[in-house]
Amino acid sequence: MRPRWRAVGVLVARRMALAVPVLVVVSVGLFGLVAASPFDPVRAYLGDRVMVTSQDTRDALAERLGTEAGFGERWLTWVQATATGDLGTSLVFRQPVAEVVSDRLGWSLLLSGTGLGVGLLLALVLGTLAAVRPDGPLDRAISTAAATVESVPSFFLGLLALWLFAVVLGVAPAGGLTDPGEPVTAEQVLRHLWLPAGVLAVLSTPWLVLFARQSLRLALADDYVAGALARGVSPRRVLLTHAAPAAAPGFLALLGARLPELVTGAILIETVFSWPGVGAASVRAALAVDVSLLAALTVLGTAAVLLGTLLADALAALVDPRVATDG
Amino acid sequence: MGLGLVLTAALVAGCSATDPDAPTGGSSAAAGGSEGIVIGVGSEPDHLNPVLGYAPDGASRVFDSLLVREADLSLAPSLATSVPEPSDDGLTYTVELRDDVVFHDGEPLTADDVVFTYETVLDPSVASPLAGDLEALAEVVALDDTTVEFRLEQPYVPFPERLTLGVVPEHVLAGTTDWDGVAFNREPVGSGPYRLVSWTAGDSIVLEANADYWDGAPEVTPVTFATTGDDQARAARMSAGELDAAVLPARLAEQFEDVEGLQVQRRATADYRGIMLPQEHPVTGDLAVRQALDLAVDREAMVDGVLAGAGEPAYGPVAPSLADFYEPTAERTHDPAAAEQLLTDAGWVLGEDDVRSRDGVRAELTVMYPAGDTVREQLALAVATDARAVGVDVTVDGLSWEAIEPRMGTDALVMGFGSPYDPDFVSYQLFHSSYAGQGFFNPGSYDNPAVDQALDDGRTAVEGAARQEAYSRLQTELAADPPWLFLTYLEHVYVVSDGWSGSDVEQVEPHDHGFNAGPWWNLQDWSAQG
DSSP: OOOOHHHHHHHHHHHHHHHHHHHHHHHHHHHHHHHHOOOOHHHHHHGGGGGGOOHHHHHHHHHHHTTTSOHHHHHHHHHHHHHTTOOOEETTTTEEHHHHHHHHHHHHHHHHHHHHHHHHHHHHHHHHHHHHSTTSHHHHHHHHHHHHHHHSOHHHHHHHHIIIIIIISOOSOSSSSSSTTOOOOHHHHHHHHHHHHHHHHHHHHHHHHHHHHHHHHHHHTSHHHHHHHHTTOOHHHIIIIIIHHHHHHHHHHHHHHHTTHHHHTTHHHHHHTTOOSHHHHHHHHHHTTOHHHHHHHHHHHHHHHHHHHHHHHHHHHHHOTTSOOOO | OOHHHHHHHHHHHHHHHOOTTOTTOOOOGGGOSSOOEEEEESOOOSOOOGGGTSOTTSOOSSSOBSEEEOTTSOEEESSBSSOOOBOTTSOEEEEEBOSOOBOTTSOBOOHHHHHHHHHHHHOTTTOOTTGGGGTTEEEEEEEETTEEEEEESSOOTTGGGGGGSBOOOHHHHTTOOOTTTOGGGTSOOOOSSEEEEEEETTTEEEEEEOTTOTTOOOSSOOEEEEEOOSHHHHHHHHHTTOOSEEEOOHHHHGGGTTOTTEEEEEEEEEEEEEEEOOTTSTTTTSHHHHHHHHHHOOHHHHHHHTSTTOEEEOSSSSOTTOTTTOOGGGOOOOOHHHHHHHHHHTTOEEOTTSOEEETTEEOEEEEEEETTOHHHHHHHHHHHHHHHHTTOEEEEEEEOHHHHGGGTTTSEEEEEEOOSSOTTTTHHHHHOGGGTTBTTBSTTOOOOHHHHHHHHHHHHOOSHHHHHHHHHHHHHHHHHSOSEEEEEEEEEEEEEESOEETTTOOOOBOSOOSSSSSGGGGGGGOEEOO
16 A cells, blocks of 8 residues: 555645635634623723722723724734734733733643544454454443443542542642642653543543544455455554555544544543643633634634644545545 | 532641641741741732822831821821821821831931822822722821821811821832732832731732831841632642631631641631612511511521631621720620511511512512622521511522612611721711612612711711711611621631740631731731740
C-alpha cells in the first residue's frame, strides 16, 4: 500500500483555503451574538461596584470600553487589529488577550492532552481485548464498565476522586497547579497533574472503547479477514495488519472530531481540581461579554476543530487507500 | 444518588484525616519561627491596580494609603502623619506625608504620587469605577514634597474615609493610555508591607514581606492565596491540610467545628439584604402595606433557616456592629397579628382566596431577585411565605440583572450592599430623594423629607454627637416609613488553623471579602506562635 502523498497534499491545501472563510463567518457570527446579547459588559466590568456607581460613571465607562459601537464597526476594528497581531485587551482580566490565553492555554492542553492520550491508549487496549472475543466475559465486563462510567457526571467523578485520593488516602494533592506557594517546576506540576489527568482519561475512555470495539468487530467480520485466517495467517497478524488498518479511519475521524475538547472539554475537571486552565476563563468571558477574549477563544476553538478533522482525514487517507480525498 | 451525600461523607472523612503533619500539607504554624501562610479563597482579584478599583478601603497589602483602619474601623495615620482635620469652611483637608517611604522599586514616595493617584481616579478619560467615591473632591494639589491639599466642592464630613485608597507610583504609570491592558495591573509596584512575588493566573498569588517596610517587615511570609473556585473543592483542600485558612460557606464550615487545630470564625459584616419596595407600585406605594409587611417578616427565622445561623436580623441600613451609629430603638418585633390589623384598618380586606384587596386592587406584588444567588432567592421565598400569611400575594421571579434593571421602578427587588465605614456611604444614594430613579441608587423613588434632612445633616455635622443624632433619626424615620424590608445582615465564615497570634482581632467586614477583608485583614501584624 503506497501512501498517496500528493492527493493528501491537495486535500490539506484545499481545506486550508476553506478555513479562511469559515473563520470569517464564525467571527462575524460571534460579534453578531455579542451585539444581540442582553448582558451588559459595563456591569460585568464593575462587578459588585455597579451598585455604588452612578449612571454618569457607567456611561463614561461604556464609552471608554467601546461597548456602544455598532457590531459591524466593532468587527472591522477587531479584524484590523488581529491582522496586525494585536488580539486586544480583555476587560474581565484587565490584561492583553494574548497574555490571558498564553497564561492558561498551555495548562489546559497539558491536562486534556495527557488525559485524552492516556484515555486513547486505554481505549485501544480495552477495545481490542473486547473485540477479539465478542460477547465473551471480558467483552461484557469492559462494555458494562464503559457504559457505567459514561453515565457518571464528570463533576461527581472528579469530586469523588479528589476525596478518595487527596483526603482519605493522601496520595495526591487536593488541587492546584503546584503546592500552594511553590514555584512551577516539572516535578510539582507532574505531581498535581496525574489525578485530574487520570480522571479525565477515565472519563474520555468509554466512548473510545465502545467505538474501537465496534470498528474492530466490523473489520474482523469482513471476508478478507476470514480469507487471511483460512490462508493460515496467524490471528495476531491478521488483527494488526488486516483488521486494524481497516478500522482505523473511522476511529481517527472520531478522534479528530473530539480534538476541540482538548481546549474546552475539561472545564468541569479544571474547576474541581483548581486547575488554572482556559476553561474558567472562557466561562467568565462569555458571562461578561468580554468581546476580545471571546473572539480569540472562539476563533482558536474553530481552528482546532478544522485542524482536528483535517488531521484525521489526512491520516485516514494515508492509512486506507479506499478513503477518498474530497475530490 | 445525591451528590450531597458523598460530599458530606467526604467532609466527615476529611475531618478525621486532617493532620498538621500530613504529607501533602502546606506550612504549619506549629513549627514556629518565620512562617508562611496559605489562604484558600474563592476567586482572585481581577487586577491589583488601586486606581481601577482594587482595595479602595485599605488592607491592600501591596500598597500603602494615606490612612488605614483600626480594628474598630476608626481611621489612623499611615502615609499621612496624622488624620487630617477639615479647614474652618470644611472645604480643604491638608495632609502631611511621611518622608521615609519608598516604593518596592526603590523610588521614594512623594506628594506627587499621591496627587497622581487621586487625579487619575478623577480623570474622566480613565473612567475609574471609583470616580463616584470622590465626587465631593474638586482638586488635589501638592504644596511641597510632603504636603498634599485636597479641595472639596462642598463640605463633606466623611471625606477622610476616602483616603484609604492605595497610592500608586507616578514614575511607573505616568502616560498610561490603555488602563485595562497596562502590565501594572498584574505586576503592581506599591510601597506596602508585602510585595508581589508571583501570580499564576487562576491558581495562586504569592506575596512576600517587604523587608524594608517603614513600619517594620511583617513576620508572616510568604503569603499564598490559593484560588479554588468551587466551595466543596476548597473544603477538601482544607481537609487535606493544604490550606492554613479558608473562606467557606457556613454549611461547609460546620464540618470543621470540632477538628483539633482548626477554628471556625464568624465575622460580622455591614452587608445587608432586603427587599426594595417601589413607591409607584399600586400596593407597595401604600404606607400601610409597607409597614404591615415590615411587621410580617420573620427575620430571626431567615437568619436560622436561610443563613444557617450566619447572620443577624437587619432593621435598617446601619449595621448593629457599628455601635456608634446604630439605633436599637428602631428594631421591630415579628408581629403578624399587628400586620393584619394595620392592613384591615387601611381598608385592605380579605377576599375569598385569602388575599386582600382594596377598591378593586388586589394585594399582590412581584419580588425580583438575581437568578443564581441562592441566598437572595431563599429570602424572597421566605418573604413570600410570611406575606401570604397576612393576606398579601407575593410572586418571586428570578431574572438576570439586565432584565431586572428596567423593572426596578415598578417591581420589588431583593437588594443588598452596605458599607461598614461610614453611615453616609451607600445610604445617601439609596434613600435620598435627589437620587430617585437613578439606576441602583434609590430605584424605588423613595421620597421622604425627614429622611433627606437626616442624611444631609449627617454629611455636614462636624461634631460627633450631632452626626450620631442625625443617623439615629435616619433609622427611626426609615422604620416609620420603610422604603425597604430590611431583612438580614450576613456573617462571613472562615476556617483558620491555630497558632497565629493576631488572627483573633475582629473587624467588621464589607461585602467583598477573601483577598483583602477576612480574619487576615491585619496579616502584617500576625506572627506564628511556637
